[in-house]
Amino acid sequence: MGGWVERIGRMLRIFRPAGSTPIPSQTKSTALDPQLENTNLGVFALSDAEMAERKIVVTIIGELELPTSEIVACDPLITGLGRPAFSRKVRPGRYQVALLEAQGRIAAAVLCFGPGLPVRWELASFARDRPSAYGSEFIVDDAVASFMDKSILTMMSDPEELDDYLADVACSIDRFCVDSPIDGNPLNVAMFDTGFGDGAYRSFCGLDAAGEPLLLMTDFEVLENADGRKSNQAN
Secondary structure, three states: OOOHHHHHHHHOOOOOOOOOOOOOOOOOOOOOOHHHOOHHHHHHHOOHHHHHHOOOEEEEEEEEEEOOOOEEEEOOOOOOOOOOEEOOOOOOEEEEEEEEEEOOEEEEEEEEOOOOOOOEEEEOOEOOOOOOOOOOEEEEOOOEEEEEEHHHHHOOOOHHHHHHHHHHHHOOOEOEEEEOOOOOOOOOEEEEEOOOOOEEEEEEEEEOOOOOEEEEEEEOOOOEOOEOOOOOOOO
16 A cells, blocks of 8 residues: 555646656655665655654645746745755646644655655755855754745845745744745745754755656654654654
8 A cells, every 4th residue: 555655646736848758656665875864764665654653744735836947945034036946956847845744843844746756865955056155955044944946036026025025924824835926926935834943954855766856855853763753763
């Protein structure tokens, strides 16, 4: 029986340009790169029963528009057009955003690009057209983070207007939301609280056997060894 990742895969509604090839489904268990040193990536190989035993809840909060295929993950209250996009791109489309919750907190945010389990992982790094201060993690100073398409950063003629919008949404959300800056425009932003609050958080991209991205996960360091229980963590 398929687990929670397969269930999300069946729910995906991905809009691809004409003539694009489908993302193949993989059924192998998640293979972890030991160099990543993140044992929480094993959460994607868990069954529904194992997720329940480990007190991890999956909440799908909506779909994110990615028309340019360039993904930005950031603290939405950090201003300026210097917010970098990840170097790895995906096919333009609309993708499910899921949150992993544990201990009453948001433990991870996940963008789901296709069905199946990753067979390998890579650390998501930022494009090098931005300041070198951005390496493989982003800083959260306001206990909230976001996913958005890079085009969000230039959709308003006045950058301050965009910053005001992002600040208004970030300061008014109740744990998470998906919101559109302009009525009638499908571009949107997904925002969510970050685990225990401020910190420097890394993201990981799960790939299929052909090297196509299936998942992007930002870990907010609530889980331990893919376990959401406060004590008696899995060894």
